[in-house]
Amino acid sequence: MDVKIKKPENAQQNLAKTGVDGLDDILAGGLTPNRLYLVDGNPGSGKTTVALHFLMEGAALGETTLYVTLAETAEELKAVADNHGWDLDGIELLEIIPGSDALSSDEQITMFHPSEVELGEATKNILAAVERLKPTRVVIDSLSELRLLSQHSLRYRRQILALKRFFMGRECTVLLLDDRTADATDRQPYSIAHGVVTLEQFAPDYGPERRRLLVSKYRGSSFRGGYHDFVIRQGGVQVFPRLVAGEYPMRSQRDVVPSGVSELDSLLGGGLALGTSTLITGPAGAGKSSLAMQYVLAACNRNERAAVILFDESIATTCDRMSGMGRPLNEVRKKGLLSLQQVDPAELSPGQLVHSLREKVERDGAKLVVLDSLNGYMHAMPGEGFLTVQLHELTTYLGQRGVTTILVTTQMGFIGSAMQSPVDATYLADCVVLLRYFEDQGRVRKAVSVVKKRTGHHEDTIRELIISSNGIHVGPPLSDFRGVLTGVPEWRGTRKGQER
Template identity: 45%
Template sequence: MPRHANFQGAHRLPRNIFLTPRLSTDTEVKEPLVPEPIPIEKVQTGIPEFDLILRGGLPRGRIHLLEGAPGTGKTTIALQLLIQARAEGRRGLYITLSENAKELESTAASHGWSLDGVAVFDIVPVEAQLDRQQSVLYPSEVELGETVRLIIDRIEEENPEVLVIDTVSELRLLTQDQLGYRRQILALKQFLQDRRCTTLILDDLTHQYSSTEMHSLAHSVIVLEQSERSYGAARRRLRIAKMRGADYQSGWHDFAITRENVLVFPSLIAEEHQSDFEPTLMESGLPALDELMGGGLTQGTTTMLVGPSGVGKSSIALQYVTAAVRRGDHAAYFSFDENFKTLELRSVALGIDIAESVRRNRLGWRRANPSRLSPGQFVWQVRREVEDHGARIVVIDSLNSYLSTMPEEKALVLQMHELLTYLSNKGVVTILILAQQGIIGDVQNPVDLSFMSDTVVLLRFFEVEGEVRKAISVVKKRTGVHELSIREFRLFPDGMQVGPQLMDFRGVLTGVPEYGGSAEPLLTSQAETG
């Protein structure tokens, strides 16, 4: 035996290992060809914000699963899709196994919609029909295959471009054979794909197998959720759980069903909203206050006004809002704690009339009801003021009430951080008002959000010779130099005044300072001196 035979056998490579030939320095290495992405046609849902989440709408000619417990809004969204198809001149068909045509018409009428021009085919018990104008069958007495055959026949007859099947749970109840059920659904899926029909299948999750079966067969899965609060309106959310071959915005998105339509509030991604702006200073119109602030508030920053209730936080915010409106800027004020009439009376008492600014659309004022408002809806309202009206200053009054819209403090911090980052990227001056617990002495914060603020202004009550006075100081400013002094300020009928530094006091921030100077008032009203 040749000597090299044992040598080769001992070093024989395993079958799944291959030697790569060594390339010479002259060999040209070609980059692998990357195929161009195939553009996907989209079908608009009739809900603009929903289409924004879907990056243009539902992929055309595919099967989409819309699932959620009863009452989450599946039928309403499906009707909106068919009404949009009708408006664009496309044929639509609604096949229902859970409601009859009259019930669907009633649901549409509750939103001010009409189903004229939308074909409806219902398969429900005859006892549920008041007017037998539609085809009527008994699902409990019909085999699953026969029901699917009826659905296919109706689709061939109507030849729809957009189809809704409500609900797949009713189909699942027609058979106890899971394999047979899957075969029938696969046959229906192949039939719909061959016709290039955009199909929305509803699932109310009443059967334990229906959801898992359809997840693997559908191209897209959209999940609806409704959660009840301990007090106030229920919160509705949706998310895209799956969408093959198409881009979409992931995560949960709040939505609401109103009298007229469905409103979806896409979750905010601050990185997608960048803008170039000059970080100029926004003045308040009060020289002493601007001097304390280091010249004013810098655009693209967040200022937090912290202090006990009644110390003047909202009044300072109104001062900046009014100054911005006088310069020709648009301002937005979101109030959780008081109605417009109360705010108007208080502003007039300070020499500020905000009612005229609201009438001229220079000031966007919104009453935010924590018990009815979802966090996503609030963020969307802020975005509309900034993107649609060009707001340069936004006031949120107060964070305490905003906290009550979200039971989880962690979720509040994350959502507020994203909103503040968005406003900063847009060059907006943001003023947050945080009411502390207590009045004088041991004053505490209900939640610490100071780390998200660029400027923190501290306001305090303090007592001197039987009189309650107010002090203001800037304890933090990231974007420039500010005064370290503590000043007195007062609210007079003719406006707000900020006084000189409190030189003769020690312990003002504790609420009970030691005083070594004159007990005369540090500030007097212009009316008193005039």
């Protein structure tokens, strides 16, 4: 079940759906019918797959559809469809490509330039097929062939204008595909088309290629601007529209979200607030994930659904760790109250991750979301600057949906003032929980404190955090120590049998 994204207002009715749900959402419902559109992108970016989606959607509605191919053969198109498990029986395929006899010397001897003859024949065949079939949806693949046959830009522009005038009044929606093989300054179809959808494919320094699309033009209609991630899988194209948190109304409910550990709730002034975001930060092994999972189990015990996105450790490791604390996850997982998703940041685009979280919230009804950790989330982003912007949009959306969010981040280093965070998300979070190691009598101990909470009071004390086979325990304030947060505290009290 796909998440239904709230669409901008659009005055057009009876829109022509593209067959790709995410793209229809971006276009505020679909394409204005009886217009000419351009879908451009480098070879391999997915233009043919999107075009086949468009025609299959029309065929499913009982419309007459036509695919005009000037480069690929009908057999190649059917092979693409077979790989996706599609049936093209409802689509008329018109193949206009030179035959093998075009290689013979007799065929190349003519009074006219070959392109003049071929352009006229190609145009004649296209117009004849449209007149005969009277389709409501047409795809012409691709403009690069018409560009080559036209020889120069003036004739090419006239050819596109002639096609546009021909289709006007014929109640036909047309997609023109272009593979960007021409000079980058050649923008003839952009000015003529009613709308332009650009598909991009790029390879990061590590990991598989990624794809995104941009609607750069759509006359007289609203659409969601910016880049949107998409993937091509067996079965077709899936588009992940960019999240816009402002499209969702704010929920004013601010109930308390307890952890199940009374001392921890006291430290937080009663607990977390519903619909807020909390950042748990500290060095590796300090108990950040265990603390976050304590809130997850408390939510599940209240019969609320929770979702945990794991970047750094496997699901098996998480389950083993919680079992070692006397908090097994099997029961709540069997009840469907807990969703654990292990993510490889190299294989997942930001749009896919946001879409997955939205499904867990809007489809499954999750009330608590944990991202563990932001270090892994950062590696899924194209850059740290984009990370903070997308993270802000995500936490705002979750808050407005009444979802409590816990973000985990690991600081570099273990003790001392040199500890640093790979990304500063403290200003985004409504609450910040700080974990630290400190040394005492030859033992490494853990401390927990709350340094920020926007939605109410909290203790300013530093308490000891104890994680054992019996779960999580929070001790009394460490009032006899000074310098706990530095990792090397100074004892200020008196121990039994020892003078200060």
